[in-house]
Amino acid sequence: MRLLAWLLPLFALLALAQDVATQEKRVRDLEAEAARAKALEQEAQARIQKLNQALYRLSKRVADLLQEKARLEKEIARLEAERMALRREIARLEEAVRETEARIAKLEKDLAALKERLQALMRSLHRERAGRYLPLLRAQSFTDLAVRARWVGYISKQDADLVRQLQATLKALGEERERLKLLLQSLSEKERALAETQRKLEAERQNLLTTLASLRKEEEGKKALLRDALSERQRLQSALAQLQARVLAERQRLLLLKRQEEERRRQEEERRRQEEARRKQTALRPSPAPAQVVVPPPPLPATVGRLAFPVPGGRVVVPYGQEGPFQVIAGPVPGSPVQAAADGYVAGVLYLPNLGYTVMLVHTETLSTVYTNLQEPLVAEGQKVSRGQLLGYTGGGLLIRPEELEFRVAARVGEETRFVDPAAYY
Missing domain, CATH: 1.10.287 (Helix Hairpins)
Structure with a gap:
């Protein structure tokens, strides 16, 4: 919460x-x-x-x-x-x-x-x-x-x-x-x-x-x-x-x-x-040591396990922290399928013409994932989803390439909730 x-x-x-x-x-x-x-x-x-x-x-x-x-x-x-x-x-x-x-x-x-x-x-x-x-x-x-x-x-x-x-x-x-x-x-x-x-x-x-x-x-x-x-x-x-x-x-x-x-x-x-x-x-x-750009992510909850890669057959083209607190994943073709990284439910669906549809999934009280640059999603707010379930296809925004997905992972560490590097959870 x-x-x-x-x-x-x-x-x-x-x-x-x-x-x-x-x-x-x-x-x-x-x-x-x-x-x-x-x-x-x-x-x-x-x-x-x-x-x-x-x-x-x-x-x-x-x-x-x-x-x-x-x-x-x-x-x-x-x-x-x-x-x-x-x-x-x-x-x-x-x-x-x-x-x-x-x-x-x-x-x-x-x-x-x-x-x-x-x-x-x-x-x-x-x-x-x-x-x-x-x-x-x-x-x-x-x-x-x-x-x-x-x-x-x-x-x-x-x-x-x-x-x-x-x-x-x-x-x-x-x-x-x-x-x-x-x-x-x-x-x-x-x-x-x-x-x-x-x-x-x-x-x-x-x-x-x-x-x-x-x-x-x-x-x-x-x-x-x-x-x-x-x-x-x-x-x-x-x-x-x-x-x-x-x-x-x-x-x-x-x-x-x-x-x-x-x-x-x-x-x-x-x-x-x-x-x-x-x-x-x-x-x-x-400071005796240089500042770290990437904060080590906390371990995943035992009920979640490892996250599924959100774009099957895709690859990370912009790593976490280079352009912001997210990864940019390129799919094999424009309109590549996007899947849920873990079991959970749809906490919100937003649409912006420049960014397309954004879907936020909540998996546990300490872990959520966010998927940006989707076409019209195949899930609705409040709906339960399972690991690997199809959420939609890339290419919904105007300022993001049609084959790319902006993927965020939000985790709570102690009293603070922040975006962390998704690469640690694949």
Whole structure:
């Protein structure tokens, strides 16, 4: 447990760096998602503008058609009123024609009777020429004779004048009838022309009504699309606001993590500086023997035995202490298998883009091993492992060669836990 307590700061620093990288990636992902949402919101806004323009054009066209419809209905009403006036005039003329024809028929009848009277008189006078003087012979006196003769002549003259007057009246009535018939025919033709014009206007109005219905249907469809687009824009704006709030929160969290990382690094640098100062002070002190770089490792616990070499077929290319408290082991090929050095359990799994995955195994309370530069491991945190069990493959980091493994062994000596040379345990 003391070993874990000593190793936890190292893993905390690695975890903090991993959290910063993960947080940066999360912020980038959220910003990309927000950019996509913004683009979708702009597309929705452009679609709304197009729909508004289309609706404006449709509304203007509908208004123009309604104005044209009102004009047509006004013209149809005017034509209908004119037709009604013409019908009344035609009815009046037809009544006048009927009256004229009735008068003509009566006059013709009277004229026929008068002609018949005259013809009978002429036949009678022709048969009895002398008979025309009989009224004169019956006169009692010369005065009476003169009066009778004058009245006989007057009656004949009156009948002839009456015949001529009736004939003139008949001629005038006939001319009037013909004039009325011509006027009636002209009015009838005008009424038929108005009816044809009205029929065309009615057909035009019907076509206009059909077009109006189609435009109103299209307008309703555009309005439905506009409502959907407005709802979609509102949803996108809400999602965008949430994403922007999340981006802001994640940025603040990233800033906090960076500050924490800087503080941890500063503390680590301060610790190293103090250690370097202590080493320099120790180096300045007179010593009968030179300082040892490599501290002799403690013996392994009896329950562990010798450690298995972590990379089968590999070789040590950088010994312990040359570049740090670890060995660099090169496998035969990139992506070489890495195995557990002894029985134990997985105490932690960390990932850093530059170092790949790091797996820490705890074997006993005084012994642990650490494997760095793995691809995605084949074991999980808390899992028990056995000696020689495959942990993963090399090549997970960017700054370490794909065939190499950084291998650490941590052992507790007395009250102190430190990294030791793994070569002593193979």
